[in-house]
Amino acid sequence: MPTSGNLQHSINTRQLTMIGIGGVIGAGLFVGSGKAISAVGPGIVLVYLFTGLVIILVMRMLAELATASPETGSFSSYASRELGSWAGLSVGWVYAYHWCVTVAFEAIAGAAIANQLLPAVPTWLFSLIFMSALTGVNLAAVTSFARFEFWFAMIKVIAIVAFIGIGIAAVCGLFPHFHTPGTANLLGNGGLFPNGLAPLLVASLTVFFSYFGTELVTIAAGEATDPVQAVRASMRSIAGRILVFYVGSILVVVTLLPWNATQVTESPYAAVLDLLGVPGVQTIMNLIVLTAVLSCLNSGLYSSSRMLFALARRGEAPRLLGTTARSGVPVAGVLAASSAGFLAVVANYFLPTGAVFTFLLSSSGAIAVVVYLCICATQIVGRRTKTEAEIAELPVKMWGAPYLSYAVGVILLGIVCGMASTSDTRTPLALTLTVTGIAVGAGLIHQRRTTAVALVPAE
Template sequence: MSDRSTPLRSALGNRQMTMIAIGGVIGAGLFVGSGKAIGSAGPGVLIAYLGVGLIVILVMRMLAEMAVAQPETGSFSSYASRELGPWAGLSVGWLYAYQWCITVGFEAIAGAAIAHRVLPGIPSWLAAFVFMAVLIAVNLVRVANFGEFEFWFALIKVVAIVAFILLGLAALFGLVPGFHSPGLSNFTDHGGFLPEGNTAVLLATLVVFFSFFGTEVVTIAAGEAVDPVHSVRRGMNSVVWRILVFYIGSIFIVLALLPWNDNKVTQSPYVAVLEKLGIPGAAGVMDVVVLTAVLSCLNSGIYASSRMVYALGKRGEAPRLFARTNQHGVPVAAVLLASSIGLVTVVANYFVPTEAVFTFLLDSSGAVAVVVYLCITATQFRGRRRLDREAPGSLTLKMWAFPYLTVLVGVALIAIIAGMAVNSGSRRSLLLTLLVTAITIVAGVIRQRRSTTASAPESTLSTSEGIQ
């Protein structure tokens, strides 16, 4: 196979792109991770979800501006290379791919834990291996397979979460037989709205950022969409209601119906609510839904990470091997690399308890999402300034209130990093993130300098030939 291998196929239809956009944000971070966030911050966790949700909405609007103007498989990594320099594109691209690789491992272990709970005879490591093997195979065949699996996964998630919210609202208004509505008393009782203080809310933002990761996948998929501009525009415009309904809405229902410090809430908040409402087989129903969400994110993670690595390979910011595709336009080497950490995690889960693996994955990925969003913010700021000078009026979709909101988001992201630095509970995770970030930046700078040095003799030679 040469570098002139079959290009990526434009095979993702509007139906699939719509569900990739809508369902991409719903994963184990919502169904499982939210319990940890609630347990650490109490009702005040809503502040973390609202604050991070607002930041994500604004960052996605910036990304939409760039993606609609120029849809690319590399998305914000390609834009960063263009606006900030190849070092930035390489850095953010590898950071993003790394974050998704970690997420793939996280989702595989989460799904295995559910399978083991439902069928105790199946070891969790074996279930994780089966999930990984099946979805690696799905991503290796053709992109249409990924799109179709993701469509049905996302549809199940969306229907389930909407049904949960509607049922919860009915319970709050006293319309569920046998359930006495607590009103909003659970927000003030049991220690008040901020029972663990403001610091706990800050710590919860890490879990929340991890939960929101995936909102941007539709811009990665744009390079293989049949109608990329329309799909990206519609998908990114839906970010606001997706976050408000799926996250803020469902977390509000959980906190309103049950005390935040109930052990069942911290372990599995959605199951706890359904059991409280007397829904038969609640645990089994939610296990199916959560498993679907987990497999969806696992599927998206392999796809998003592999396509980012592919884009890096195309630009020469990763080995050219990762830019090669098979006859169906699938970057096989990139898919295998994207799956590698997940497979290593499966092996680790054989020797180490699941909870220990969870903790390690969360700590090792740390605040990578914050760094990625900060790079998107800087890229959009620089790119918009350039376009306003060179081609004013050329953008068909724009960031709101530029440059004020862009600057505000940048300041907020830096403030979150600073807050993590001064807090002992998040410092280790931040240091790991900064270490990984520093490694990618150094690699990017070295590569950029080598490229500049290599091109300099060629330029000199061309000039000399011209004089002769």
Template sequence: MATETPVTGQSLRHSLSIRQMTMIAIGGVIGAGLFVGSGSAIRTAGPGVLIAYGVVGAVVVLVMRMLAELAVAAPDSGSFSTYAGREIGHWAGLAIGWLYAYHWCVIIGFEAIAGAAIAHRLVPGVPSWLAALVFMCVLTGVNLVSVRSFGRFEFWFALIKVCAIVVFIALGLVAILGLFPGRAAPGLDNLTGQGGFLPHGLSAVMAAMLAVFLSFFGTEVITVAAGEAQRPAEAVRRSMRSVVWRILVFYIGSIFVVVTLLPWNSTEVTASPYTAVLKNLGIPGAGTVMDLIVLTAVLSCLNSGVYASSRMLYSMASRGEAPAIFARLNARTVPAAGVLISSAVGFVTVAANYFLPTEVIFQFLLNSSGAVAVVVYLCITVTQIRGRLRLRRTGAEDTLSVRMWGFPYLSGLVLVVLAAVILGMGNDTGKRESLVLTLIVTAIAVVAGLVLQRRKEIR
């Protein structure tokens, strides 16, 4: 499939159905960041991690509302990269597009390693590097076949993990109410004991927000997929309406179950909080079932990562902000070069995993990519503010069918919160290295964007 003759003069097909787009939106953020990364956040902040999830969740809801305002008005596979180029300058569109593609390439490796670790735990005879290699090959192939192939896989991946998280929360609530056979109600002991609700203070909650930001990243994929949807504006509008309850149910609801039923400083909670809860309830085979569900979620994020990165590269190449090869479509109207280059980072990570322990790779990827998500959200916020003010000046504000709530006050508040998160990372010695790495990558992308824009102006 990768060797098919590229087709020029074509555009992406509008093949994703409303049903597929809905499931992509609902399940797009449920991955290793929630099931595995939440353990690290709980260890850092204790029960106070609920504050971190609540604050970040509220910020993400507002950012997605801003992005919906932009995307419904002009659906595009380049999403916020296209809008940043229009409202801020070509340099901004190029910089944020490359940052986003880079981030997803890192996440692809992150998910491959996480999935391989689970597969090795389920079948110890299979080396983790081999499992990661198989996952990468299969999902790269899925994305090379067609966008419909991606949509079908993502639909079933999303359906499985959404059903699983709902069942998990239902079982947890039954146990919390003391209705689970053989289990007494835990009360508030785990929330207020073991050092209290904030055992390490509010500073620890700020530190936990980095991992939390990473777990939320992916909500915006629906606006990237809108470029290949059958009814893009309707699909984006529907999905963004559901973002509030998705965050309340999937994130805050499930984390509340974890920290209420188990001590936050338990080693089992740190390692795998969701599996630990089910094991604690004494459900036979629950650990294996949960591992399979987590594996599904991980593969879903890997699949989305390859898709999102390749489409962002396609959009940038179409605008002359990336090598032209990324804008060339094969006979199946798939940007094959983008799919392959996006997957390449995952394959490199698999090779590294052969020589290094899985935990080393996992933690490095987690720490090196989280701050990019904050930068992307900052760009979306600035883009929306500038775009809305432009429409207001030209008297075209009334043409928007979806608008940001409380503009400009809530948009400004989001800007302040995101800036505070970055400053907090600078004051945290444990996160400073990650921030420096992010700033270096961002600076390189911005300089490249400015140079390219200057060359276009000269021409």
């Protein structure tokens, strides 16, 4: 039976830290990075490094907010407190919307990968199995979600570390049948930027969105046994993770393979392993990417359901979404998030052209920028309202505030301008801004009505 009780504080620090790590490593790293490498050349390593530094600063701002007041709604709750309920409602709803769409996409993507491993099973059945299984995991208990995500993340970490280790061994000449290229692929094949600086913008956008998911740890903090310590530990290690997992592995790829090799676009990591003669490369990479996809699906169901729960508890979503079962799980929120996924999977099955699904994906394509801008604005405003004594007591502080905070805001606005000026990203930006505009309008109406009710004198 649903109750109006609270969530359970059952996620330990080890699990929350690994959830944070899992949020960084997505399927886009294993597959999507190939197009960015082909467009930019070896200099893509610098793009990953610079973009990673921006994400580190955004997460530092979020860590300052989250450790001061750990809440399930994370940046949505903080925006509602610092900027007004209209901001919390709008960013919370677009974030939940993004993950509902992503859940459906990951179910379909995972089914396509699984079908390559077992062609006899149709993709629609795989997608149904994945959605049903992970919905069940999220309905059981928050500890079930945490355990699954812990092991999903562990597999991804082991895969990345193993890949970097193999790559370093190859660069050092430890593979007898492989001739080490040295710096030839980095500098001798057109230089770092063989196609000039023009492709940098589009590639930067691709890289930027591949980092989305790092904020999940602050949402899960609301159900952690020691949220302040867990968020602090996780956020402090984000810099190392980005440098090792993204920059390190991409550096291995562009060092061992020519940037313009055909195999790079298809699957850069598989191409490197195949070049080094690692047996069963395609099957190994399919299993790793499938793990990353299922991890994203699992996280998407969790984060969207918890965001809906937080919105409902603040009166910014239907009250039913703010109820929990005896296990502390917001059942209605999980079912709402999974229902969107099931509907999109069914729509994709009956509409082979994917017109509806393509529209949904495009309309949520730039929500990462919306969320990060909101985090930036919330941290800046939050700092202004605090005294020097209150700032001194913050468990985690943003570096160089407020100057670095403003600099990050300018960079994020520059990304929006870049998207508006690029044909490949102009439509997703317009659709995302339309969805965001609708959410902001709803938030302003809600805030006005709430204020009007509060001003009515009691009889």
